[in-house]
Amino acid sequence: MIRIQREISKEVVIRPLDFVPKRIGGFDLSYPRKDIALAVCVVLSYPDLELIEMKWTAVKVEMPYIPTFLSFREGPAIEKVYGMIEEKPDLLFFDGQGIAHPRGAGIASYMALKFHKPSIGVAKSHLFGEYKDPGKLRGDFEYIYSGSEVIGVVLRTKDNVKPLFVSPGSFVDFKDCAGYTLNSCKGYRLPEPTRLADMYTKKLRKEMIL
Numbered sequence: 001m002i003r004i005q006r007e008i009s010k011e012v013v014i015r016p017l018d019f020v021p022k023r024i025g026g027f028d029l030s031y032p033r034k035d036i037a038l039a040v041c042v043v044l045s046y047p048d049l050e051l052i053e054m055k056w057t058a059v060k061v062e063m064p065y066i067p068t069f070l071s072f073r074e075g076p077a078i079e080k081v082y083g084m085i086e087e088k089p090d091l092l093f094f095d096g097q098g099i100a101h102p103r104g105a106g107i108a109s110y111m112a113l114k115f116h117k118p119s120i121g122v123a124k125s126h127l128f129g130e131y132k133d134p135g136k137l138r139g140d141f142e143y144i145y146s147g148s149e150v151i152g153v154v155l156r157t158k159d160n161v162k163p164l165f166v167s168p169g170s171f172v173d174f175k176d177c178a179g180y181t182l183n184s185c186k187g188y189r190l191p192e193p194t195r196l197a198d199m200y201t202k203k204l205r206k207e208m209i210l
Contacts, residue, residue, distance in 0.1 A: 009104030012170045021046050025089030026193020029074050030201040037061045039077035040197045043089050049192045055084040071110035092119040093193040098167035100144050100152035102128050108169030119169030120177050136160050153178050157185045
């Protein structure tokens with residue numbers, strides 16, 4: 001798996017997005033049982049952030065949770081639910097890391113290359129790299145570094161709340177990551193694609209009988 005991640009990191013492309021997306025997508029997973037992954041994908045219009053579509057699926061999980069190898073555990077469920085979406089999004093948001101990962105290949109990078117779509121990793125907690133705390137106001141940010149290399153952004157999306165750790169999956173740059181994440185927040189800490197996906201995941205999990 002380490003070899004695969006290193007190969008993925010070589011294929012990642014950091015470049016400005018050369019179009020404005022019309023649809024953005026977000027994913028979330030939950031585990032109602034240790035061996036079952038519940039995956040949700042939502043598609044929103046951009047920039048008005050209205051819900052266009054939501055799909056979900058439950059998939060048997062073969063791999064245990066291993067830190068920094070989330071892609072291999074969650075990837076199959078994400079692929080399945082993405083395949084169910086009719087209105088494919090132009091830009092994807094993932095609740096996890098992009099290149100701000102020990103081997104430069106978090107779940108946002110893994111899925112960007114799998115789907116050949118621009119993606120952004122929006123993590124709620126720090127995994128890898130060095131950074132300074134940003135200012136306390138919405139839009140304040142600091143870069144995340146691995147040595148002298150920029151690998152992500154610590155971004156404040158709401159005044160006086162904990163920042164998010166945002167990094168490119170592939171086919172976007174750091175300005176895109178910060179800008180589209182901020183523009184996709186509707187007064188909450190999390191951007192709407194991953195926030196709504198998480199909301200639906202929790203709702204569905206309560207309703208499921210497994």
